[in-house]
Amino acid sequence: MSEKITAETRTEFGKGAARRIRRDNKVPAVIYGHGNDPVHVTLPGHATMMAIKHGGANALLELDIDGKTQLALTKQVQVDPIKRHLEHIDFVAVVKGERVTIDVPVHLNGEAARETLVVTETATIQLEAEATHIPEYIEVDIEGLEAGTQIHASDLKLPSGSVLLLDPETLVVNITEMQSQEALDAELEEAEAEAGIERDESDNDVDEVGAEDSADESTEASASE
Known part of the structure; x- marks a missing residue:
């Protein structure tokens, strides 16, 4: 309206x-x-x-x-x-009655399954709609969806009278498995190895010494109290 x-x-x-x-x-x-x-x-x-x-x-x-x-x-x-x-x-x-081309934002509704990562790959959808019946947004229901689920433009529920102008195969929402910190660190090390990047062992030593010094300072502070 x-x-x-x-x-x-x-x-x-x-x-x-x-x-x-x-x-x-x-x-x-x-x-x-x-x-x-x-x-x-x-x-x-x-x-x-x-x-x-x-x-x-x-x-x-x-x-x-x-x-x-x-x-x-x-x-x-x-x-x-x-x-x-x-x-x-x-x-x-x-x-009134004129059809216009507009970009409509995507709104996600609900929560995907636990330990998943939800990525909105396409934030706006291009539509053709009647000028007096333009949707405020396109709602995408992700409630309970598992890792591996992909929602494409062709899967969207469009308001009556609206026509999709986007490639139907366009990926809109991608739900993947949430990675642990260990997995992320492993991927980083693999990427560094492929790129020929070698970690400086002295940096690791400095980090360990710094951690030990912090622990010692904390112990001394407790003893003084």
């Missing part, structure tokens, strides 16, 4: 104008698309922030511009890295 926001057309541009807009707790934005000239608008800061948080990466806003309604899909959102307020938004104009 689209979020309704009242927008104001703007005629001032540049960094100075943008700063003045932000001081008034508003956000400068531009709407592109459908062969029309870009439309420059100003949006209410808080209401727009909440609408984008609710709609996610592909938030659809219903903008009221001078009494006319325009559906706008977010394409680029600039956020201040420190203050975290909206700095600028680029929109693409859309109409």
Whole structure:
């Protein structure tokens, strides 16, 4: 569903104008698309922030511009890295019934079996969907899945009307057996051996001496108490 926001057309541009807009707790934005000239608008800061948080990466806003309604899909959102307020938004104009290409994030649901490692190999899925029915995310259920399980793009459950544009064989989630520290150390030693890297024995000696010194200091401290 689209979020309704009242927008104001703007005629001032540049960094100075943008700063003045932000001081008034508003956000400068531009709407592109459908062969029309870009439309420059100003949006209410808080209401727009909440609408984008609710709609996610592909938030659809219903903008009221001078009494006319325009559906706008977010394409680029600039956020201040420190203050975290909206700095600028680029929109693409859309109409009801129009199909658009979007990237939708993957959300994992549940926990895999114990002693497994879950790796999200593909974080976003490219889809074609109707502009007013864009999914916020694609949910992937991993509850209880064992090591060796792989979930590909073709295995995803897509919302009705959405079409997968990604290669169906694309690996999305890979569940492997969690390795012990000993196994990791063994792999590291094997990789070093293949690369012709030799460990300096003196380094090992230094580590052992350091460990012994720490133990001695701890013993002396206990005795002094």
